[in-house]
Amino acid sequence: MSVDRYARHLALAGFGAAEQARLRAATALVIGAGGLGSPALLYLAAAGIGELVVSDFDTVDVTNLQRQVLFTVADVGRPKAEAAAGHLRELNPDTTVTPVGSRLLDAELLAAVRQADVVLDCTDNFGTRFALNQACVQARKPLVSGAAIRYEGQLAVFRLDRPGGPCYRCLWQEEAEELESCRGNGVLGPVPGVIGSLMAVEALKIASGCAPSADGKLVLYDAVENDWRQLKLERDPACPACGAEQ
Template sequence: MQDSQLLRYSRQILLPQVDIVGQQRLLAARVLVIGAGGLGCPAALYLAAAGVGTLVLADDDHVELSNLQRQIAHGDADIDQPKAQSLASSVLAINPELEVIALNERLQGEALAEQVAAADVVLDCTDRFSSRFPINAACVAAGTPLVSGAAIRFSGQLAVFDRRLPDAPCYGCLYPPDELGDEEMTCAESGVIAPLVGIIGAFQALEALKLISGAGSAHRGLATFDGLTGEWRRMGLKRDPGCQVCGTAHS
């Protein structure tokens, strides 16, 4: 590690749970952030500041004026620009030493599988079940830890799915695909308070940093946050043997 890196990351290295070894793990890590919107912006910015060596940012959308209320990596000058590229520019402005790969596309199929398999951790920062289900399936197939976040109105949630652990659940255990209807809420239809996505996105970044560095232990179960009361709730989550994705009949 260079002297400039020792200085840049000194406040993390001082933490005994991280130390130089943990920081070196971060510098050597590759994290895939899928979604460069409300959740992906704060998550990627904190991962960059913390020194994750390679960030892959994937999003097929473009920046719109209505995004700027909460998607803090984008500004007026970025309107009509690809979100992944805009976020990449903000990330590099914070930490130009990183390798940042902007994918201006919706990852799916083989491309999704390849990127998930190459990553040490995946952050699902999307806002639709149609994206979350294939991301989860790819993480289960590759054995890559998944940090899933969601935010709508004044409510947020976070869960970590690490299939490297025995009997760990996956996203499909929490939300079985065949039990969900065709309708789903998004910020565009239901609204969202601006700081909520920052809270959940930062939470996702924290869990990714712990998974990589070895500090502490990853979050277990499902955490929900009520922004109107400021209350967190935590619920246990067990693996479903009948899960369509990770159940014993499908393994």
Template sequence: MLSDEELLRYSRQVLLSQVDIAGQLRLKQGRVLLVGLGGLGSPAALYLAAAGVGELHLADFDTVDLTNLQRQVLHDSTSVGSSKVDSASSRLQALNPHVRLVAHRQALDSDSLAAAVAGVDVVLDCSDNFNTREAVNAACVAAGRPLVSGAAIRLEGQLSVFDTRRPESPCYHCLYGHGSEAELTCSEAGVLGPLVGLVGSLQALEALKLLAGFGEPLIGRLLLIDGLGTRLRELRVKRDPACAVCAERHG
């Protein structure tokens, strides 16, 4: 049940017919894993906590650096040098004490990642490197958990949802294969703060839709964001029947 305080806190989204009391209860019962608490994970975590998602699992082994603060709005100047998970937990608990927080301060290996993914309903990949994205995708396919994947660099962003419980859905590997050896990071190429804010906010939106069961998730579609020209473009993404990661699941 929702308390009177919760009904008041979430009243503006409960007013939406797509959410209503039933959807808010589903959010309260929902569990989300956020892999990465940086530029993408910051807005995603804030909006998920504010929306009343019942349990947030926070995974990041890094500490807050001064260079993070230009875009990682979950942290502030007093957090520099401290664990991102601890910094995030403090901010999110202050924002919404009804949300339960589960900390993963160490780098997730294959076993701990598999357990973390299996313990939630939706996974948000907010990481910044291809190897992590591939590992998270494989764990989501194995556990049958939907993956909301976002990325941003320079003035460009992209977003998609992979849910291999649905026979038509590709996985991350279907789209990107083995990636690129020339992968750049934000520290090498730069990124504008509002762009990662936009992508991370959209990741939170997709997660809320999946948890509460409304709208059309971004499955089989890749959203491309051009921050320089303020343009959005959508590409259709098909499942690879020979994919090394998800072909066996689809049979």
């Protein structure tokens, strides 16, 4: 590991060689290499995380390039996981990048979550979000969750590795509340960039232990008004995902 590469981390109060080494030994599972996953993956690789497991079963489309800054024109038509892995390896050869080009389900998803130190939900549908949350509850892994649409973004951290806190499903109960997609609604390009960057901040703090994570709250960003709000999250004792676990 090059000390020079991480000199601006090592100059930070609270971030020494031990924190950088902890980061180097850590694995992040990133589900979704799109508008949120692009900045999250770029920052995690640049920061020197040990391993990134990148799961995305989609291919790069020309409409992705307006916000998915991990990809270039030459990637259009290529599988996202593989294209992402190529760019991330070029950015930092210290980081092992494992692309997963199929949809992780059930036992495979749980196994991938178990191998991770932190999980980032960069997806855009409730079905995958609930399944990923359930796997993180079961495996007791910290989950960093982000979303962005139109001019709005949101971020939440669920420390499911610790007892007593809420999970994603405590917050969102009904699968009927279909998560709206960027396809029909549009999204201002940098909005997922803002949220994906915040996801990287939280994941880096969890993986390195350099600062406490911002868990137990939902952060809402309104890009029209440049307005930030925070809501405190409470665990729902009747939650179908974590109610029986804690």
